[in-house]
Amino acid sequence: MQAPVIPPDESTRLTALRAMNILFTPAEERYDRITRIAARLMGTPIALVSLVAEKCQWFKSAHGTEIKETSREVSFCGHVILDEDTFVVENAAADPRFADNPLVTGEPYIRFYAGHPLHASDGSRIGALCVIDRTPRSVKPGELDELRDMAALVESELQRGRLSDTQDDLMRECDELKRKASIDGLTRLWNRSAILELLGAELARAKRGAPMCVAMLDVDDFKRLNDTYGHQAGDSVLVELATRLRRAVREFDSVGRFGGEEFIAVLSDCNLETGRAVCERVRDFVASEHIATPVGSLSATISIGLAACESEAFGLERIIGAADAALYRAKHKGRNRVEIEDSLLSDNPSPVPG
Numbered sequence: 001m002q003a004p005v006i007p008p009d010e011s012t013r014l015t016a017l018r019a020m021n022i023l024f025t026p027a028e029e030r031y032d033r034i035t036r037i038a039a040r041l042m043g044t045p046i047a048l049v050s051l052v053a054e055k056c057q058w059f060k061s062a063h064g065t066e067i068k069e070t071s072r073e074v075s076f077c078g079h080v081i082l083d084e085d086t087f088v089v090e091n092a093a094a095d096p097r098f099a100d101n102p103l104v105t106g107e108p109y110i111r112f113y114a115g116h117p118l119h120a121s122d123g124s125r126i127g128a129l130c131v132i133d134r135t136p137r138s139v140k141p142g143e144l145d146e147l148r149d150m151a152a153l154v155e156s157e158l159q160r161g162r163l164s165d166t167q168d169d170l171m172r173e174c175d176e177l178k179r180k181a182s183i184d185g186l187t188r189l190w191n192r193s194a195i196l197e198l199l200g201a202e203l204a205r206a207k208r209g210a211p212m213c214v215a216m217l218d219v220d221d222f223k224r225l226n227d228t229y230g231h232q233a234g235d236s237v238l239v240e241l242a243t244r245l246r247r248a249v250r251e252f253d254s255v256g257r258f259g260g261e262e263f264i265a266v267l268s269d270c271n272l273e274t275g276r277a278v279c280e281r282v283r284d285f286v287a288s289e290h291i292a293t294p295v296g297s298l299s300a301t302i303s304i305g306l307a308a309c310e311s312e313a314f315g316l317e318r319i320i321g322a323a324d325a326a327l328y329r330a331k332h333k334g335r336n337r338v339e340i341e342d343s344l345l346s347d348n349p350s351p352v353p354g
Contacts, residue, residue, distance in 0.1 A: 002098070014053070017127075026190055028251065037150065038147065044112070046108055046132035047131045047132070048061065052075065076089065077128040088113070091136035115129065116144075170198060186235060186238060191257060213275030213306055214264065214306070215304050219237065241300065286302050
């Protein structure tokens with residue numbers, strides 16, 4: 001196996017990558033949208049936005065595979081950043097550089113690979129947009145132009161940034177190990193501790209006059225689904241629901257896995273009317289299409305409880321308790337619905353759910 005060499009501008013390249021504040025951040029719909037389109041255009045099952053860090057390649061977006069990162073020494077994208085040209089391997093199993101690579105001999109069983117470098121604002125090559133097929137193939141006319149165009153779109157998103165200020169502040173305060181520890185391993189959303197930290201920061205902003213909403217979301221009849229079809233099918237449902245949540249909320253909202261089949265969305269700069277519209281869009285988007293799982297296509301719905309905090313000093317437990325109370329009503333009234341809690345001024349706040 002031929003491991004990628006270290007480029008001569010490695011120090012500058014890594015500095016540029018870290019300055020972008022994107023390594024080990026949650027998956028985002030704006031990148032997932034590009035990998036979905038790239039896979040369709042190229043006719044491949046897998047497309048990735050890969051960022052090449054010091055010791056690993058980490059996938060900001062991974063369409064068609066559950067792999068989230070690999071070591072740099074086995075990465076194909078580590079070869080991409082060595083040159084400005086699009087890097088193409090038509091049959092990795094027959095290529096002496098890659099034939100014994102574990103990504104070829106095992107998952108995702110790479111045969112065809114095409115990757116185009118992604119650049120930071122200073123021109124440093126920080127990663128690649130790549131497509132992967134499990135069968136050998138040659139490049140069709142015009143395909144590499146399409147891949148380059150898709151890579152340019154990724155670069156535009158990288159330069160634009162768009163996590164909320166609160167999420168961006170959290171990322172700047174974290175080292176790489178804490179960043180990794182803040183992401184839910186299954187859904188690639190914020191995990192419970194991280195989303196609660198973000199909610200606390202947003203509440204502090206609300207006290208200064210910035211309205212916000214909190215939504216508690218729960219998968220309907222999830223225990224029955226797990227018991228009937230197994231945990232692997234249940235995990236597939238949770239992964240797809242997380243993807244749909246990212247697609248349905250606004251791009252600067254924060255979404256986390258609160259525990260099990262329960263999620264929480266922190267809607268920044270959002271009044272109750274807007275929050276309800278966002279939640280209805282989420283609910284409809286989840287219910288709109290069946291979900292592919294190892295046991296076949298399954299349907300799923302979610303119930304949502306929404307609470308707003310508008311320029312009042314509500315505590316963390318109080319607003320979560322209010323959203324959870326609304327979620328309970330949504331479940332009690334028949335599920336697959338949005339309910340609003342407007343009793344935040346009550347003297348009997350609910351505790352944080354367990």
